[in-house]
Amino acid sequence: MRDILVLPPFCLELMWHGNEVWRIDLGWVGQRGREDDQRESPRAREAERMLSACICGSAPGAEELPLAWHRLGDFAGKVLRTLYDRVAPGEWISYSGLAHMCGVPGGARAVGRVMRENPWPLLIPCHRVLRRDGNIGGFSSGVAMKRYLLAREGVLSEEW
Numbered sequence: 001m002r003d004i005l006v007l008p009p010f011c012l013e014l015m016w017h018g019n020e021v022w023r024i025d026l027g028w029v030g031q032r033g034r035e036d037d038q039r040e041s042p043r044a045r046e047a048e049r050m051l052s053a054c055i056c057g058s059a060p061g062a063e064e065l066p067l068a069w070h071r072l073g074d075f076a077g078k079v080l081r082t083l084y085d086r087v088a089p090g091e092w093i094s095y096s097g098l099a100h101m102c103g104v105p106g107g108a109r110a111v112g113r114v115m116r117e118n119p120w121p122l123l124i125p126c127h128r129v130l131r132r133d134g135n136i137g138g139f140s141s142g143v144a145m146k147r148y149l150l151a152r153e154g155v156l157s158e159e160w
Contacts, residue, residue: 004038020068023119026141054122079114080124087128090153094132
């Protein structure tokens with residue numbers, strides 16, 4: 001099943017595996033030629049409510065929406081859970097800092113790979129992970145999206 005939720009300025013495509021969210025693709029409205037919602041899953045309204053809260057900055061717990069955590073390896077699961085639990089809105093952490101928190105000093109590149117493959121952007125806020133020098137680094141939905149999300153949280157100025 002697949003849902004497309006248009007929550008301006010975002011268009012989110014949710015792929016479901018049974019009753020769990022397998023993946024969320026994050027893009028801008030109109031970016032992929034999709035302007036209309038498409039709802040196939042019975043949990044589309046619940047997902048919309050939670051993702052709308054994330055966009056407005058009052059994010060509910062990621063545990064409220066059933067995520068397919070079983071699809072991740074142990075390391076990726078630990079990194080994403082640590083990020084979710086320990087880096088709040090308006091904060092950021094470096095790739096190396098997150099690696100250190102996960103007990104893998106020197107694992108910045110491995111953490112970067114996990115961020116690049118994060119299946120649930122917005123819910124698991126990989127946009128809050130920056131390079132150690134404060135430069136933005138990359139983002140699976142594009143650097144402009146990462147800048148926008150960080151600016152909304154007050155981490156970056158809009159013009160940065």
